[in-house]
Amino acid sequence: xxxxxxxxxxxxxxxxxxxxxxxxxxxxxxxxxxxxxxxxxxxxxxxxxxxxxxxxxxxxxxxxxxxxxxxxxxxxxxxxxxxxxxxxxxxxxxxxxxxxxxxxxxxxxxxxxxx
Amino acid sequence: xxxxxxxxxxxxxxxxxxxxxxxxxxxxxxxxxxxxxxxxxxxxxxxxxxxxxxxxxxxxxxxxxxxxxxxxxxxxxxxxxxxxxxxxxxxxxxxxxxxxxxxxxxxxxxxxxxxxxxxxxxxxxxxxxxxxxxxxxxxxxxxxxxxxxxxxxxxxxxxxxxxxxxxxxxxxxxxxxxxxxxxxxxxxxxxxxxxxxxxxxxxxxxxxxxxxxxxxxxxxxxxxxxxxxxxxxxxxxxxxxxxxxxxxxxxxxxxxxxxxxxxxxxxxxxxxxxxxxxxxxxxxxxxxxxxxxxxxxxxxxxxxxxxxxxxxxxxxxxxxxxxxxxxxxxxxxxxxxxxxxxxxxxxxxxxxxxxxxxxxxxxxxxxxxxxxxxxxxxxxxxxxxxxxxxxxxxxxxxxxxxxxxxxxxxxxxxxxxxxxxxxxxxxxxxxxxxxxxxxxxxxxxxxxxxxxxxxxxxxxxxxxxxxxxxxxxxxxxxxxxxxxxxxxxxxxxxxxxxxxxxxxxxxxxxxxxxxxxxxxxxxxxxxxxxxxxxxxxxxxxxxxxxxxxxxxxxxxxxxxxxxxxxxxxxxxxxxxxxxxxxxxxxxxxxxxxxxxxxxxxxxxx
Numbered sequence: 260x261x262x263x264x265x266x267x268x269x270x271x272x273x274x275x276x277x278x279x280x281x282x283x284x285x286x287x288x289x290x291x292x293x294x295x296x297x298x299x300x301x302x303x304x305x306x307x308x309x310x311x312x313x314x315x316x317x318x319x320x321x322x323x324x325x326x327x328x329x330x331x332x333x334x335x336x337x338x339x340x341x342x343x344x345x346x347x348x349x350x351x352x353x354x355x356x357x358x359x360x361x362x363x364x365x366x367x368x369x370x371x372x373x374x
Numbered sequence: 375x376x377x378x379x380x381x382x383x384x385x386x387x388x389x390x391x392x393x394x395x396x397x398x399x400x401x402x403x404x405x406x407x408x409x410x411x412x413x414x415x416x417x418x419x420x421x422x423x424x425x426x427x428x429x430x431x432x433x434x435x436x437x438x439x440x441x442x443x444x445x446x447x448x449x450x451x452x453x454x455x456x457x458x459x460x461x462x463x464x465x466x467x468x469x470x471x472x473x474x475x476x477x478x479x480x481x482x483x484x485x486x487x488x489x490x491x492x493x494x495x496x497x498x499x500x501x502x503x504x505x506x507x508x509x510x511x512x513x514x515x516x517x518x519x520x521x522x523x524x525x526x527x528x529x530x531x532x533x534x535x536x537x538x539x540x541x542x543x544x545x546x547x548x549x550x551x552x553x554x555x556x557x558x559x560x561x562x563x564x565x566x567x568x569x570x571x572x573x574x575x576x577x578x579x580x581x582x583x584x585x586x587x588x589x590x591x592x593x594x595x596x597x598x599x600x601x602x603x604x605x606x607x608x609x610x611x612x613x614x615x616x617x618x619x620x621x622x623x624x625x626x627x628x629x630x631x632x633x634x635x636x637x638x639x640x641x642x643x644x645x646x647x648x649x650x651x652x653x654x655x656x657x658x659x660x661x662x663x664x665x666x667x668x669x670x671x672x673x674x675x676x677x678x679x680x681x682x683x684x685x686x687x688x689x690x691x692x693x694x695x696x697x698x699x700x701x702x703x704x705x706x707x708x709x710x711x712x713x714x715x716x717x718x719x720x721x722x723x724x725x726x727x728x729x730x731x732x733x734x735x736x737x738x739x740x741x742x743x744x745x746x747x748x749x750x751x752x753x754x755x756x757x758x759x760x761x762x763x764x765x766x767x768x769x770x771x772x773x774x775x776x777x778x779x780x781x782x783x784x785x786x787x788x789x790x791x792x793x794x795x796x797x798x799x800x801x802x803x804x805x806x807x808x809x810x811x812x813x814x815x816x817x818x819x820x821x822x823x824x825x826x827x828x829x830x831x832x833x834x835x836x837x838x839x840x841x842x843x844x845x846x847x848x849x850x851x852x853x854x855x856x857x858x859x860x861x862x863x864x865x866x867x868x869x870x871x872x873x874x875x876x877x878x879x880x881x882x883x884x885x886x887x888x889x890x891x892x893x894x895x896x897x898x899x900x901x902x903x904x905x906x907x908x909x910x911x912x913x914x915x916x917x918x919x920x921x922x923x924x925x926x927x928x929x930x931x932x933x934x935x936x937x938x939x940x941x942x943x944x945x946x947x948x949x950x951x952x953x954x955x956x957x958x959x960x961x962x963x964x965x966x967x968x969x970x971x972x973x974x975x976x977x978x979x
Binding site for chain 1: 628631632635636744747749752753756757760761763764835836837838840841842843844845846847848849850851852853854855856857859860863864865866867868869875876878879
């Protein structure tokens with residue numbers, strides 16, 4: 260059960276939490292590691308590439324045919340638009356959330372003195 | 375059956391809920407489950423059309439307005455209640471079962487209400503019965519959250535009531551139709567705001583992530599399905615094509631994502647993702663075309679299923695670990711693998727991954743936006759679609775079941791919970807693979823006839839499947855690329871409820887300081903300065919006046935002897951202050967007074 264493997268954790272930020280809770284057993288499984296293993300990244304990049312390569316072999320229906328003249332309207336028909344869109348939208352959301360966290364995050368006892 | 379055809383399903387559940395209250399535990403739980411199944415059957419037996427019931431307050435109430443929209447909502451409301459009750463078989467709380475059934479019953483009441491009075495009554499019953507599901511957690515936080523929840527809903531109810539009364543006054547009819555609501559602009563605005571408060575539209579959204587995560591395990595599952603979706607239903611009824619709903623929906627969809635990314639509590643993440651999903655529906659109502667309305671109903675249907683599933687898996691984790699913060703959870707896949715798999719199915723469905731229910735419903739709304747050339751709305755909804763995968767699709771399962779192993783080794787969820795989750799997970803995939811079953815019960819289903827089979831959606835339109843897949847996989851990529859930024863912190867996020875939580879305190883202290891300082895100043899000026907001066911004046915003025923009048927006489931008679939004049943003055947003053955005068959003086963004063971009265975009486979007549 261308790262396999263005391265040496266944990267190869269790159270993430271120093273979780274050390275505090277670890278020290279506090281003292282888990283009864285630890286494994287070095289990739290799933291446990293916030294910095295996902297190299298093979299995970301390899302798989303991730305392969306799937307991403309497949310999803311883009313797939314686009315060469317399919318015929319995409321046109322979106323916003325009435326707005327074809329405008330760049331924004333035509334944008335959704337570009338090659339790889341959805342991949343780029345997903346990446347940019349999500350990165351943007353994360354950065355926005357991170358920026359807003361300066362103003363919006365508060366300690367858990369923030370509302371303790373309020374009704 | 376003609377009898378079932380004329381009984382509002384709401385009555386079955388509400389009356390049943392109170393009968394169950396007196397039964398012993400096992401019978402009660404079995405009865406509750408049977409009741410929801412019977413409710414589902416009763417909904418299926420309703421034939422289309424409106425039924426008027428005996429008059430109430432001089433109006434003919436329409437407790438049954440049956441068409442494909444109300445039936446679709448009726449089906450999913452009873453079905454999800456069934457799933458939630460199966461899930462919480464081990465829940466022994468008498469109050470919760472009754473409150474939940476009354477809540478579901480009143481939601482059905484709203485859905486089948488054809489007039490505004492019964493709509494309003496059921497609407498308020500929903501608010502009251504749902505409050506008990508938060509109170510049932512029975513701790514200080516939940517009591518305070520329930521208090522805020524009911525206050526927001528009562529305020530929203532009053533806004534709605536104002537609008538309804540104005541609309542009835544203007545149109546002279548109580549029928550719940552778009553025409554009646556739109557006759558008076560003020561009435562329309564009040565009704566719209568009243569509904570949007572329940573739909574958790576920004577900025578009236580914070581009650582939802584404030585209250586739902588404080589409810590019980592069972593309460594959270596039930597609550598996640600009804601209040602916001604009845605609001606969506608009433609929007610479909612009263613405001614299809616109301617363009618202001620498009621930006622409102624888009625803002626909700628994006629707002630939900632940002633806050634879900636900030637959150638640490640897993641059930642609060644799911645609460646924010648409700649706002650995000652309802653944003654899609656609100657936007658769809660705003661678009662208002664046949665396709666959009668069909669999409670809204672389909673999305674509400676699928677949303678209730680996968681959202682219940684997500685709340686169930688979070689509930690199972692909470693039940694086993696008694697923790698709900700991402701900073702305290704992690705690594706649970708080792709001992710709760712079934713919950714993990716089922717929860718992940720819900721997470722994939724909400725993200726709209728192809729072959730799940732989210733894919734076949736969300737795309738109807740985005741397609742409707744595209745057909746109407748609402749480019750900005752389309753872009754916002756696509757951002758929201760990508761963002762859903764980020765926060766609900768990956769963040770929730772990743773931080774709860776994987777991430778850092780916190781050493782938690784809870785048992786797998788109880789069998790009843792797994793049964794409830796399995797049912798919902800099955801529906802998520804079944805509807806994803808066989809969309810025609812869902813599409814056939816939607817309003818305007820005729821426009822979906824050519825695109826409702828597995829072949830037509832997944833093979834003929836494979837390009838759409840591929841692009842959706844591409845977008846989701848790249849969204850997932852950005853999650854892992856930015857993982858260090860997404861590290862959870864033991865914090866809460868400040869939302870609009872700040873205004874009535876902290877704001878109320880500030881308001882109170884502001885009012886306290888302003889009015890109490892005015893009070894103190896008034897006390898100083900009036901009580902301590904003015905009134906004693908007045909008293910002194912009242913006492914001294916007649917004496918001084920008399921002394922002033924008598925002084926010439928004394929000077930004559932006492933030949934200006936200062937000491938004797940002073941004595942006389944002091945005597946008069948002491949007589950005035952004690953009120954003791956010789957009889958002669960009193961008689962003289964009375965005579966003078968009568969003389970003045972007669973003089974005044976004469977001059978005025």
